[in-house]
Amino acid sequence: MAESNEQLDSADRFAVVEGEPVRELPEDLYIPPDALEIFLETFEGPLDLLLYLIKRQNLNILDIPVADITRQYISYIDMMSSLKIELAAEYLVMAAMLTEIKSRILMPRASTNEEESDDPRNDLIRRLQEYECFKKAAIEIDELPRLERELFELSVGLNQIEVEQPKPVVELNELLLAFKSVLIRVERLGHHQIKQEPLSVRERMTAVLALLRDSEADFIAFVDFFRPEEGKLGAVVSLLAMLELCKEGMIEITQAEPLAELWVTSPTA
Amino acid sequence: MEVNDIVEAVLFAAKKPLNLQQLQEILGEDAFPNKRELRDAINQIQKSYQARPIELVEVAGGYRFQVRSQAAPWVSRLLSEKPQKYSRALLETLSIIAYKQPTTRGEIEEIRGVSVSSNIIHTLLEREWIRSVGHKEVPGRPTLYATTKQFLDHFNLKNLEQLPPLSEVRLLDELQTIETKQTEK
């Protein structure tokens, strides 16, 4: 109890001074700066960090010394920011919440019966307990014997037994919805985009590559990729397809000398 | 071949668990076994493998043969890839869905106190351990997630009740809970 009082007192004086953020931290809170980032990564968020702080002092969640824990929590957060470690917003929200609880506890209250109903810590305690339950459950689930780790399915040969297994049928709709979810995900993650490209060009790209692959000759004349019966539009599609393939390094177009015939080949064929 | 032998052969040949219904359909035209007869057959097969390194178990999807866990060290040498390890974030998300299903991403984030990355949800969906079962009728109509039969099968469980019990949130009487826990053991 004495120790906790002492910490309470120092809590008011504690501040992060630029350059010496660790000065007043208790011994056991010291972590080499290099390890700090890794240390923070081992936490699954503010609740996890709080639980750690509580457990480390063998305290019960039910009687958290809010002032003490708040001070420790905030000193971590301050250390992180002084080391320019990017913190998830949730950590800062928790710091604000802790500070608020602390100030409410320190405020003189009319009612003497504070422990019961109106303890500002209640909500935090409930959240910590709930999180702890699932944290434990996650560990227990991970420890369950599971396929591909402790248990393995059997594979038994089916020698003479030959059967034509019916193939799944896929509706176009299912395929499109699968693609829709790809699009949505890509947009949400942001660092990627799928642009609209005319599928006629994509299809022609495939056709050009197929022609090259299936042909006996290594080189095919450029003009052979154009079909007069397709008209101007067809010619444009072919040209775009060849340019795109060229750009992506899927084909090479060569010419022996200026104005000579153009030849198309697959690279390093 | 007798019913027992057919059941055994079919369970060996199947690539995933088979339930009584499926076994009945396969055996139906010749042997007409009823469910009780099938269950008896399964019991007998299970007994006859008691001393062997493989076992016939019941999981959510039905019955399947599997290698006993004692053989895992040698069997894993067969595999080119190490068994996948899952992050704490993924396991916590999975366990919240398992115990609180159906639940939304927002509710998971509320419990964990941090945002849940899309990657985790995506991985769980792709493993077919969770699936969307509808939408919650609140603003934004968030997706409701629940675990699947494949999840139970993968973790060798018959049903959700076989999950390790979730410890009680104990706000009021700490002592009482501790007592109950001790008697549970």
Next chain:
Amino acid sequence: MEVNDIVEAVLFAAKKPLNLQQLQEILGEDAFPNKRELRDAINQIQKSYQARPIELVEVAGGYRFQVRSQAAPWVSRLLSEKPQKYSRALLETLSIIAYKQPTTRGEIEEIRGVSVSSNIIHTLLEREWIRSVGHKEVPGRPTLYATTKQFLDHFNLKNLEQLPPLSEVRLLDELQTIETKQTEK
């Protein structure tokens, strides 16, 4: 576990026949069995399965458990059951190939944000919905995949242009999936 049990477990778990050499490598570090001991173990296992509907046989590649041919009628009924469903991951991969062809596995993985299993590519190739149309001139020369005529036929399309543009795909209704899923059951 004893050598016999380990050999049995490993032979059951292996996806293809194992020869004595491979068995020796797997058991090596612990039991140091020599080939004769291994052969003895195999003989004993073979004997103990004499009355069962599966057998341990020696085939070209080594030893393998297989279902006895007497069980063929039922096993083939099992396998000719209703077709399995393709996974979400497979459908997503296929849709990316359709819209982004010709494309490589790496590009698909980049878009999906998770790795694409070889199984999926294998299944799509086997189904003849995709095929390799060449290699991309980047390190590793990855295979370029494109959809096939069979793909268009299956989806009743004359050409790729009949696939709706991205703007329309984005507006597709989720409800439609549920309908499709239900009709499958």
